[in-house]
Amino acid sequence: MALGRFISFEGSEGCGKSTQIERLCKRLQGIGHEVLLTREPGGTALGECIRDLLQHAPEGENMTPEAELLLFAASRAELVRRVIKPEISSGTFVLADRFHDSTTIYQGVARELGDKIVSMMNNFAVENCLPDCTFLLDISVTEGRERIRARSEGKEDRMEREPDSFFEKVREGYLELANSNPERFVLLNASKSADELELEIWDNLNKKYGVGS
Ligand code: TMP
Numbered sequence: 385m386a387l388g389r390f391i392s393f394e395g396s397e398g399c400g401k402s403t404q405i406e407r408l409c410k411r412l413q414g415i416g417h418e419v420l421l422t423r424e425p426g427g428t429a430l431g432e433c434i435r436d437l438l439q440h441a442p443e444g445e446n447m448t449p450e451a452e453l454l455l456f457a458a459s460r461a462e463l464v465r466r467v468i469k470p471e472i473s474s475g476t477f478v479l480a481d482r483f484h485d486s487t488t489i490y491q492g493v494a495r496e497l498g499d500k501i502v503s504m505m506n507n508f509a510v511e512n513c514l515p516d517c518t519f520l521l522d523i524s525v526t527e528g529r530e531r532i533r534a535r536s537e538g539k540e541d542r543m544e545r546e547p548d549s550f551f552e553k554v555r556e557g558y559l560e561l562a563n564s565n566p567e568r569f570v571l572l573n574a575s576k577s578a579d580e581l582e583l584e585i586w587d588n589l590n591k592k593y594g595v596g597s
Pocket of ligand 1: 397424425456481482483484486487488490491543544
């Protein structure tokens with residue numbers, strides 16, 4: 385049996401990852417592929433509890449950046465071993481709504497914990513299980529914020545309440561990471577329409593892996 389593919393989607397708040405993941409999932413299923421969607425933090429029972437602590441629970445307010453890094457890593461360690469690795473081995477396409485690059489950027493760059501410690505934590509959490517391809521949906525901080533405001537109706541989560549300066553660092557960090565890893569990253573302009581982006585993603589996957597053939 386052929387091994388599955390592991391595709392991650394990255395980008396700042398409001399970039400439209402979830403919409404594109406759902407669309408790609410439908411296309412892949414439509415031509416007979418097994419597909420699994422994951423999200424981070426989350427994707428397992430333990431991971432979803434961690435997600436609540438990281439985003440909504442009052443106990444998570446004002447957590448230190450170090451505790452935050454360890455919680456994201458714990459959620460990922462569980463997801464990789466319980467879900468992603470077994471699914472890839474059985475031939476499934478895994479579409480991940482965020483993976484290790486989020487930690488590299490949000491904790492390493494925006495929280496300024498630095499590349500050394502964050503790489504170490506990422507390596508420990510993922511145990512050589514890395515995406516074959518990563519789509520980065522790039523959007524301006526202003527446009528991303530507008531989209532978030534429109535959908536959260538004043539109930540922004542702990543991360544979404546960070547100031548624009550935080551998200552500027554996130555955006556710049558992602559662009560730099562994508563530019564220095566062109567073999568894995570596909571950089572997309574997320575202010576294009578959802579239909580245009582869907583086609584670009586599909587074309588890219590076909591060029592790389594011939595998924596539709
Ligand atoms: P979202 O995926 O629904 O946008 O929410 C996840 C939030 O958590 C988002 O603000 C990015 C943040 N995050 C990190 O800071 N580090 C990580 O490693 C991951 C996976 C997410």
